[in-house]
Amino acid sequence: MTHDTRDPRPALDSSTAAGSSTAADSLLELATALDASDPLGAHLDAFAPAPGVTAYLDGNSLGRPLRDIPERLAAFARDDWGTRLIRSWDEQWMALPMALGDRIGALTLGAAAGQTVVADSTSVLIYKLMRAALAHDPSRAELVIETGNFPTDRFLAEGVAAETGATIRWIEPDPVLGVQVADVGAVVSERTALVSLSHVDYRSGALADMPAITAAAHDAGALMMWDLCHSAGVVPMQLDEWGVDLAVGCTYKYLNGGPGSPAFAYLRRSLQGVLRQPIQGWWSAADIFAMGPEYVPAGDIRQLLSGTPPVTSMLAMQGMLDLIEQATIDAVRAKSESLTDLAVRAHDELLAPLGVRLLSPRDAALRGGHVTIGHPDFRAVTQRLWADGIVPDFRFPDGIRLGLSPLSTSFVETVTGVIAVRDALESHER
Structure with missing residues (x-):
């Protein structure tokens, strides 16, 4: 397969938008030029249109469906399930959690085969890996996590600590720049069992x-686990090369698996058969059909499974993985940086004069695929935007996230959304 090697980051040069009379017009002209030269622009048509939606800026929370999803689901019901019936388990479904995990690992995680599996929800997989990590070395009974992490991660850490008697060491990072290496170095010690952080805040x-x-955690002898929910499919990474021990990510954001699609877990090969996850279901047994009197865990990545995999919920993401393979994750990241750069520029020119704060790093190399902006009136503004067909999301206490999924979001859509935020805010203040 050949890939387009052109740079998908057309320069955000103000001369591209010359001749416009207003900042908004100038930004729209610039966005139009960027779309015209976007090597990934052809992929926009792969996504189903949403009637009544002018700008969908929530792809970092729920990715848009591909156009072929109805036919993919129909074919599954007609053929794989409807015709092959239970025979499909032997023919394809038994291996699907591992095969799909390998594909996610190869295309987005920098992970060799046999270390990633698709199963359960993000919360269940984080629980499994947290418990397994804390049980690994009885001399280590501290769990490091940050106060601003996603609620699920924090809630699970508190629950696991209560179950195991572990102590939580909290990091309080800069709210915009996130956790730094020095923050981790200041709290890890010979008592640290696990450091659990999000790759993208x-x-x-x-x-x-x-x-x-990861290196700082290892220097203290601790295991390192990453939550990849906001980076998988938009930020390239090298889990194997960087020595990551454990990771969990969802598939309904940048992997477009649909609402409730199952999560994936990564477990470094050297820890397989060493760590033991706590939910001992039949799918993780060494011999799944032995139906024996006692549980013997599988020694490979299948050890992270528990119950019967959600096969139907694994269908939608497969088409998105095809698109990522065609585009390459590096090209997706390059366009993501251009989209978020444009959103930051639009904030500066259209929203900052209205008192809107930039709540994301300015440097594209220091942020993921979304940009957050803040204003006291944004809760009401978000409701107005949704009613008008502009769909970002609101995050307490006063932030709007502009989630820009590169394969499904255009530059014009991005600027149109920011202009709509300006208009809704001005209207609200009148």
Whole structure:
């Protein structure tokens, strides 16, 4: 397969938008030029249109469906399930959690085969890996996590600590720049069992330095786990090369698996058969059909499974993985940086004069695929935007996230959304 090697980051040069009379017009002209030269622009048509929606800026929370999803689901019901019936388990479904995990690992995670599996929800997989990590070395009974992490991660950490008697060490990072290497170095010790952090901050979009932070955890003898929910499919990474021990990510954001699609877990090969996850279901047994009197876990990545995999919910993401393979994750990241750069520029020119704060890092290399902006009136503004067909999302206390999924979002759509935020805010203040 050949890939387009052109740089998908047309320069954000103000001369491109010359001749416009207003900042908004200038930005729209610039966006039009960027779309015209976007090597990934042809993929926009792969996504189903949403009637009544002018700008969908929530792809970092729920990715848009591909056009072929209805036929993909129909073919599954007609053929794989409807015709092959239970025979499809032997023919394809038994291996699907591992095969799909390998594909996610190869295309988006920098993970060799046999280390990634699709199963359960994000919360269940984080629980499994947290418990397994804390049980690994009885001399280590501290769990490091940040106060601003996604609620699920924090709630699970508190629950696991209560179950195991572990102590939580909290990091309080900069709310815009996120967790830094020094923050981790200041709290880890010979008592640390696990450091659990998010690769991309769900609020600010801050991108953590995965290799350096992982190394800092390892220097203290701790295991390192990453939540990849806001980075998988939009930020390239090298889990194997960077020595990551454990990771969990969802598939309904940038992997477009649909609402409730199952999560994936990564477990470094050297830890397979060493860590033992706590939900001992039949799918993780060494011999799944032995139906024996006692549980013996599988020694490979299948050990992270528990119950019967949600096969139907694994269908939608497969088409998105095809698109990522065609585009390459590096090209997706390059366009993501251009989209978020444009959103920051639009903020500066259209929203900052209205008192809107930029709550994300300015440097594209330090942020993921979304930009967050803040204003006291944004809760009401978001309701107005949704009613008008502009769909970002609101995050407490006063932030709007502009989630720009590169394969489904255009530059014009991005600027149109920011202009709509300006108009709704001005209307609200009148």
